[in-house]
Amino acid sequence: MPSDLPPRAAPPVTTRNAVVFLAVIAGGAMLKWMQDILTPLALAVFLAVMIDSFARVLTANVKGFPAKLAIPTAMVLSLVLFGGAIWIVVDNGRMFVDRSSEYLASLNAILAKFAPTVSRFFPGLKIAPSVQEIFKHLNLQSYIGDVAQSFKNFGTSAVLVLIYLGFIIASRKGFARKIVALFPHHAERERNMKLFGRIRDGVEQYLWIQTVTGLMIAVAAFVVMMLVRLDNAFFWAFLIFLAAYIPILGGAIGGFLPPLFALVQFPDSIWPAVILFAALQAIFFVVGNLIYPRMQGDSLNMDPTVVLLSLAVWGALWGVPGMFLSTPLTVAAMVILAQFEGSRWIAILLSEDGDPQGERLASEPTGTTKAAGRRAAARKK
16 A cells, blocks of 8 residues: 655765764764773784784785694784883893983983073072982872782783683684674675775774884884994884884884983983984984875775874874774774765774775776776876
Protein backbone atom coordinates (compact mmCIF):
# COMPACT_ATOMS: atom_id res chain seq x y z
CA MET A 1 0.00 0.00 0.00
CA PRO A 2 1.62 3.26 -1.07
CA SER A 3 2.23 5.83 1.64
CA ASP A 4 0.42 9.17 1.49
CA LEU A 5 3.24 10.94 3.29
CA PRO A 6 5.33 13.30 1.15
CA PRO A 7 8.97 12.37 0.63
CA ARG A 8 11.26 13.65 3.36
CA ALA A 9 13.45 16.51 2.17
CA ALA A 10 17.18 16.37 2.77
CA PRO A 11 18.40 18.62 5.59
CA PRO A 12 20.02 21.90 4.50
CA VAL A 13 23.78 21.95 4.14
CA THR A 14 24.12 24.45 7.01
CA THR A 15 22.16 22.21 9.36
CA ARG A 16 24.12 19.15 8.35
CA ASN A 17 27.48 20.90 8.85
CA ALA A 18 26.34 22.25 12.22
CA VAL A 19 25.43 18.74 13.33
CA VAL A 20 28.84 17.48 12.22
CA PHE A 21 30.55 20.32 14.10
CA LEU A 22 28.62 19.54 17.30
CA ALA A 23 29.40 15.84 16.88
CA VAL A 24 33.12 16.64 16.65
CA ILE A 25 32.95 18.67 19.86
CA ALA A 26 31.04 15.90 21.64
CA GLY A 27 33.53 13.33 20.37
CA GLY A 28 36.45 15.42 21.64
CA ALA A 29 34.83 15.70 25.07
CA MET A 30 34.32 11.93 25.13
CA LEU A 31 37.96 11.31 24.15
CA LYS A 32 39.13 13.60 26.97
CA TRP A 33 36.81 11.95 29.50
CA MET A 34 37.95 8.42 28.53
CA GLN A 35 41.63 9.36 28.26
CA ASP A 36 42.88 6.80 30.80
CA ILE A 37 41.12 3.98 28.93
CA LEU A 38 41.64 4.98 25.31
CA THR A 39 45.28 6.13 25.47
CA PRO A 40 46.73 2.66 26.33
CA LEU A 41 44.44 1.09 23.72
CA ALA A 42 45.57 3.54 21.02
CA LEU A 43 49.23 2.93 21.88
CA ALA A 44 48.65 -0.84 21.78
CA VAL A 45 47.02 -0.60 18.34
CA PHE A 46 49.94 1.52 17.16
CA LEU A 47 52.43 -1.06 18.44
CA ALA A 48 50.40 -3.87 16.85
CA VAL A 49 50.58 -2.11 13.47
CA MET A 50 54.33 -1.64 13.95
CA ILE A 51 54.82 -5.33 14.76
CA ASP A 52 52.69 -6.33 11.77
CA SER A 53 54.83 -4.08 9.57
CA PHE A 54 58.01 -5.73 10.86
CA ALA A 55 56.51 -9.13 10.13
CA ARG A 56 55.56 -8.23 6.56
CA VAL A 57 59.02 -6.74 5.95
CA LEU A 58 60.61 -9.99 7.14
CA THR A 59 58.45 -12.20 4.91
CA ALA A 60 58.91 -9.89 1.90
CA ASN A 61 62.68 -9.28 2.14
CA VAL A 62 64.08 -12.41 3.79
CA LYS A 63 63.95 -15.25 1.30
CA GLY A 64 62.41 -18.42 2.68
CA PHE A 65 61.44 -16.87 6.01
CA PRO A 66 58.55 -18.88 7.54
CA ALA A 67 55.33 -16.90 7.69
CA LYS A 68 54.35 -18.49 11.01
CA LEU A 69 57.50 -17.13 12.67
CA ALA A 70 57.11 -13.59 11.31
CA ILE A 71 54.92 -12.21 14.11
CA PRO A 72 56.89 -13.83 17.00
CA THR A 73 60.18 -12.64 15.48
CA ALA A 74 58.80 -9.12 15.03
CA MET A 75 57.65 -9.10 18.66
CA VAL A 76 61.11 -10.20 19.86
CA LEU A 77 62.77 -7.50 17.72
CA SER A 78 60.42 -4.87 19.13
CA LEU A 79 61.15 -5.95 22.71
CA VAL A 80 64.89 -5.85 22.01
CA LEU A 81 64.60 -2.34 20.58
CA PHE A 82 62.57 -1.06 23.52
CA GLY A 83 64.86 -2.80 25.99
CA GLY A 84 67.89 -1.24 24.32
CA ALA A 85 66.30 2.21 24.50
CA ILE A 86 65.61 1.80 28.23
CA TRP A 87 69.17 0.57 28.81
CA ILE A 88 70.65 3.60 27.01
CA VAL A 89 68.59 6.01 29.11
CA VAL A 90 69.39 4.26 32.42
CA ASP A 91 73.11 3.82 31.67
CA ASN A 92 73.60 7.44 30.63
CA GLY A 93 71.51 8.61 33.58
CA ARG A 94 74.00 6.88 35.85
CA MET A 95 76.84 8.74 34.12
CA PHE A 96 75.06 12.05 34.75
CA VAL A 97 74.70 11.18 38.44
CA ASP A 98 78.39 10.25 38.70
CA ARG A 99 79.42 13.67 37.38
CA SER A 100 76.69 15.66 39.12
CA SER A 101 79.18 17.40 41.43
CA GLU A 102 81.08 18.80 38.43
CA TYR A 103 77.88 20.02 36.80
CA LEU A 104 76.72 21.65 40.06
CA ALA A 105 80.03 23.53 40.31
CA SER A 106 79.60 24.73 36.72
CA LEU A 107 76.05 25.91 37.43
CA ASN A 108 77.25 27.80 40.48
CA ALA A 109 79.97 29.45 38.39
CA ILE A 110 77.38 30.50 35.78
CA LEU A 111 75.10 31.96 38.47
CA ALA A 112 77.99 33.88 40.02
CA LYS A 113 78.99 35.24 36.61
CA PHE A 114 75.55 36.43 35.46
CA ALA A 115 74.00 37.46 38.79
CA PRO A 116 75.61 40.97 38.89
CA THR A 117 74.60 41.68 35.26
CA VAL A 118 70.99 40.63 35.86
CA SER A 119 70.81 42.64 39.10
CA ARG A 120 72.09 45.72 37.26
CA PHE A 121 69.31 45.62 34.63
CA PHE A 122 66.62 44.27 36.98
CA PRO A 123 67.25 45.75 40.45
CA GLY A 124 64.14 44.19 41.96
CA LEU A 125 65.08 40.68 40.82
CA LYS A 126 67.11 38.68 43.32
CA ILE A 127 69.11 35.69 42.10
CA ALA A 128 70.26 32.99 44.48
CA PRO A 129 74.06 32.73 44.66
CA SER A 130 74.12 28.95 44.18
CA VAL A 131 72.02 26.01 43.03
CA GLN A 132 71.86 24.77 46.61
CA GLU A 133 70.21 28.04 47.69
CA ILE A 134 67.65 27.67 44.89
CA PHE A 135 66.78 24.18 46.10
CA LYS A 136 66.31 25.49 49.64
CA HIS A 137 63.60 27.90 48.47
CA LEU A 138 61.79 25.21 46.48
CA ASN A 139 59.30 22.79 47.95
CA LEU A 140 61.09 19.66 46.79
CA GLN A 141 58.71 17.30 48.56
CA SER A 142 55.82 18.32 46.33
CA TYR A 143 57.97 17.91 43.21
CA ILE A 144 59.21 14.52 44.35
CA GLY A 145 55.61 13.46 44.94
CA ASP A 146 54.60 14.60 41.45
CA VAL A 147 57.54 12.74 39.90
CA ALA A 148 56.69 9.58 41.83
CA GLN A 149 53.04 9.81 40.73
CA SER A 150 54.15 10.28 37.11
CA PHE A 151 56.30 7.14 37.27
CA LYS A 152 53.40 5.24 38.84
CA ASN A 153 51.02 6.36 36.08
CA PHE A 154 53.61 5.45 33.46
CA GLY A 155 54.02 1.97 34.91
CA THR A 156 50.25 1.41 35.05
CA SER A 157 49.83 2.62 31.46
CA ALA A 158 52.70 0.40 30.27
CA VAL A 159 51.08 -2.68 31.82
CA LEU A 160 47.73 -1.82 30.20
CA VAL A 161 49.41 -1.29 26.84
CA LEU A 162 51.07 -4.71 27.04
CA ILE A 163 47.80 -6.38 28.03
CA TYR A 164 45.91 -4.71 25.18
CA LEU A 165 48.72 -5.59 22.76
CA GLY A 166 48.65 -9.25 23.76
CA PHE A 167 44.90 -9.50 23.20
CA ILE A 168 45.09 -7.64 19.87
CA ILE A 169 47.78 -9.96 18.51
CA ALA A 170 46.00 -13.05 19.86
CA SER A 171 42.74 -12.04 18.15
CA ARG A 172 44.24 -11.05 14.78
CA LYS A 173 43.56 -14.50 13.33
CA GLY A 174 39.82 -13.96 13.66
CA PHE A 175 39.93 -10.54 12.02
CA ALA A 176 39.30 -11.91 8.51
CA ARG A 177 36.24 -13.88 9.69
CA LYS A 178 34.86 -10.78 11.42
CA ILE A 179 35.24 -8.76 8.23
CA VAL A 180 33.32 -11.41 6.26
CA ALA A 181 30.56 -11.45 8.88
CA LEU A 182 30.34 -7.65 9.01
CA PHE A 183 30.36 -7.15 5.23
CA PRO A 184 28.86 -10.21 3.50
CA HIS A 185 28.72 -8.50 0.09
CA HIS A 186 31.97 -8.66 -1.83
CA ALA A 187 31.95 -5.07 -3.13
CA GLU A 188 31.25 -3.62 0.32
CA ARG A 189 33.92 -5.83 1.85
CA GLU A 190 36.51 -4.71 -0.71
CA ARG A 191 35.69 -1.06 -0.09
CA ASN A 192 36.11 -1.38 3.66
CA MET A 193 39.29 -3.43 3.30
CA LYS A 194 40.73 -0.58 1.23
CA LEU A 195 39.72 1.79 4.04
CA PHE A 196 41.55 -0.31 6.64
CA GLY A 197 44.51 -0.61 4.31
CA ARG A 198 44.77 3.16 3.90
CA ILE A 199 44.76 3.67 7.67
CA ARG A 200 47.42 0.99 8.14
CA ASP A 201 49.54 2.43 5.32
CA GLY A 202 49.24 5.90 6.88
CA VAL A 203 50.55 4.63 10.22
CA GLU A 204 53.37 2.73 8.52
CA GLN A 205 54.36 5.76 6.45
CA TYR A 206 54.37 7.89 9.58
CA LEU A 207 56.72 5.42 11.28
CA TRP A 208 58.96 5.28 8.22
CA ILE A 209 59.14 9.07 7.79
CA GLN A 210 59.79 9.84 11.46
CA THR A 211 62.41 7.08 11.72
CA VAL A 212 64.33 8.13 8.60
CA THR A 213 64.27 11.86 9.35
CA GLY A 214 65.00 11.21 13.03
CA LEU A 215 68.06 9.15 12.10
CA MET A 216 69.27 11.89 9.75
CA ILE A 217 69.01 14.52 12.46
CA ALA A 218 70.46 12.30 15.19
CA VAL A 219 73.51 11.23 13.14
CA ALA A 220 74.28 14.80 12.04
CA ALA A 221 73.78 16.10 15.59
CA PHE A 222 76.04 13.35 16.98
CA VAL A 223 78.85 14.39 14.61
CA VAL A 224 78.54 18.05 15.67
CA MET A 225 78.42 17.18 19.38
CA MET A 226 81.52 15.02 19.03
CA LEU A 227 83.33 17.90 17.32
CA VAL A 228 82.58 20.26 20.22
CA ARG A 229 83.43 17.43 22.69
CA LEU A 230 80.04 17.42 24.43
CA ASP A 231 79.73 14.84 27.20
CA ASN A 232 77.35 11.91 26.55
CA ALA A 233 76.98 12.86 22.87
CA PHE A 234 75.41 9.49 22.03
CA PHE A 235 72.80 9.93 24.75
CA TRP A 236 71.83 13.40 23.47
CA ALA A 237 71.67 12.11 19.89
CA PHE A 238 69.44 9.26 21.03
CA LEU A 239 67.11 11.69 22.83
CA ILE A 240 66.94 13.83 19.68
CA PHE A 241 66.00 10.69 17.70
CA LEU A 242 63.21 9.83 20.16
CA ALA A 243 61.97 13.44 20.19
CA ALA A 244 61.66 13.31 16.40
CA TYR A 245 58.58 11.10 16.79
CA ILE A 246 56.74 14.13 18.18
CA PRO A 247 56.20 16.38 15.13
CA ILE A 248 57.49 19.97 15.35
CA LEU A 249 57.70 20.09 19.16
CA GLY A 250 60.24 17.29 19.35
CA GLY A 251 62.63 19.16 17.07
CA ALA A 252 62.33 22.29 19.18
CA ILE A 253 63.19 20.37 22.36
CA GLY A 254 66.07 18.52 20.74
CA GLY A 255 67.55 21.73 19.39
CA PHE A 256 67.72 23.54 22.74
CA LEU A 257 68.67 20.97 25.38
CA PRO A 258 72.20 20.07 24.14
CA PRO A 259 73.30 23.75 23.82
CA LEU A 260 72.00 24.43 27.34
CA PHE A 261 73.99 21.47 28.61
CA ALA A 262 77.04 22.81 26.74
CA LEU A 263 76.78 25.99 28.82
CA VAL A 264 76.99 23.85 31.95
CA GLN A 265 79.85 21.71 30.68
CA PHE A 266 81.88 24.69 29.40
CA PRO A 267 81.22 27.52 31.92
CA ASP A 268 84.33 29.45 30.86
CA SER A 269 83.33 29.81 27.19
CA ILE A 270 80.01 30.39 25.45
CA TRP A 271 81.27 29.43 22.00
CA PRO A 272 80.67 25.64 22.19
CA ALA A 273 77.02 26.30 23.04
CA VAL A 274 76.70 28.90 20.26
CA ILE A 275 78.31 26.61 17.67
CA LEU A 276 76.16 23.67 18.76
CA PHE A 277 72.98 25.74 18.74
CA ALA A 278 73.67 27.15 15.25
CA ALA A 279 74.58 23.73 13.84
CA LEU A 280 71.50 22.01 15.32
CA GLN A 281 69.21 24.74 14.03
CA ALA A 282 70.72 24.38 10.56
CA ILE A 283 70.23 20.59 10.67
CA PHE A 284 66.62 20.91 11.81
CA PHE A 285 65.95 23.57 9.18
CA VAL A 286 67.29 21.48 6.29
CA VAL A 287 65.55 18.26 7.35
CA GLY A 288 62.34 19.93 8.55
CA ASN A 289 61.86 22.29 5.59
CA LEU A 290 63.37 20.41 2.67
CA ILE A 291 63.30 16.66 3.33
CA TYR A 292 60.42 16.11 5.75
CA PRO A 293 57.68 18.04 3.84
CA ARG A 294 58.50 16.22 0.60
CA MET A 295 58.40 12.79 2.25
CA GLN A 296 55.24 13.62 4.17
CA GLY A 297 53.44 15.21 1.24
CA ASP A 298 54.11 12.27 -1.04
CA SER A 299 53.11 9.70 1.59
CA LEU A 300 50.58 10.95 4.14
CA ASN A 301 48.74 13.53 2.00
CA MET A 302 48.29 15.84 4.99
CA ASP A 303 48.47 19.62 4.98
CA PRO A 304 51.46 20.86 7.08
CA THR A 305 49.17 23.27 8.95
CA VAL A 306 46.94 20.31 9.87
CA VAL A 307 50.00 18.50 11.30
CA LEU A 308 50.65 21.43 13.64
CA LEU A 309 46.96 21.76 14.57
CA SER A 310 46.58 18.03 15.21
CA LEU A 311 49.66 18.14 17.46
CA ALA A 312 48.01 20.84 19.59
CA VAL A 313 44.57 19.17 19.66
CA TRP A 314 45.70 15.64 20.48
CA GLY A 315 48.26 17.00 22.96
CA ALA A 316 45.47 18.86 24.78
CA LEU A 317 43.30 15.72 24.80
CA TRP A 318 45.84 13.00 25.68
CA GLY A 319 49.06 14.76 26.67
CA VAL A 320 52.40 13.34 25.47
CA PRO A 321 50.89 10.09 24.08
CA GLY A 322 48.48 12.24 22.09
CA MET A 323 51.39 14.25 20.63
CA PHE A 324 53.15 11.03 19.70
CA LEU A 325 50.02 9.62 18.02
CA SER A 326 48.74 12.92 16.59
CA THR A 327 49.70 12.29 12.96
CA PRO A 328 48.50 8.64 12.62
CA LEU A 329 45.26 9.47 14.47
CA THR A 330 44.61 12.41 12.15
CA VAL A 331 45.33 10.25 9.09
CA ALA A 332 42.81 7.67 10.35
CA ALA A 333 40.23 10.40 11.05
CA MET A 334 40.73 11.87 7.57
CA VAL A 335 40.21 8.53 5.84
CA ILE A 336 37.10 7.71 7.91
CA LEU A 337 35.54 11.16 7.50
CA ALA A 338 35.99 10.92 3.73
CA GLN A 339 33.59 7.94 3.62
CA PHE A 340 30.52 10.00 4.61
CA GLU A 341 28.95 12.76 2.55
CA GLY A 342 28.21 14.95 5.57
CA SER A 343 31.82 14.93 6.82
CA ARG A 344 33.69 14.65 3.52
CA TRP A 345 34.39 18.39 3.49
CA ILE A 346 36.40 18.01 6.73
CA ALA A 347 38.53 15.26 5.16
CA ILE A 348 39.16 17.47 2.11
CA LEU A 349 40.37 20.30 4.36
CA LEU A 350 42.66 17.93 6.26
CA SER A 351 44.25 16.56 3.08
CA GLU A 352 47.06 18.26 1.21
CA ASP A 353 45.72 17.93 -2.34
CA GLY A 354 41.96 17.81 -1.69
CA ASP A 355 41.81 14.08 -2.48
CA PRO A 356 41.62 12.28 0.89
CA GLN A 357 40.58 8.94 -0.61
CA GLY A 358 43.13 8.87 -3.41
CA GLU A 359 40.42 8.72 -6.08
CA ARG A 360 42.56 10.54 -8.62
CA LEU A 361 45.29 7.98 -8.18
CA ALA A 362 42.80 5.15 -8.61
CA SER A 363 41.89 6.46 -12.08
CA GLU A 364 45.54 6.50 -13.19
CA PRO A 365 47.13 3.56 -15.08
CA THR A 366 48.20 0.58 -13.01
CA GLY A 367 51.61 0.95 -11.42
CA THR A 368 51.56 4.73 -11.30
CA THR A 369 52.58 5.88 -7.86
CA LYS A 370 51.62 9.05 -6.13
CA ALA A 371 55.09 10.57 -6.33
CA ALA A 372 55.41 9.67 -10.01
CA GLY A 373 52.03 11.20 -10.77
CA ARG A 374 53.01 14.43 -9.10
CA ARG A 375 56.32 14.55 -10.91
CA ALA A 376 54.56 14.02 -14.22
CA ALA A 377 52.13 16.83 -13.46
CA ALA A 378 55.04 19.11 -12.57
CA ARG A 379 56.76 18.33 -15.89
CA LYS A 380 53.59 19.21 -17.79
CA LYS A 381 53.47 22.60 -16.11
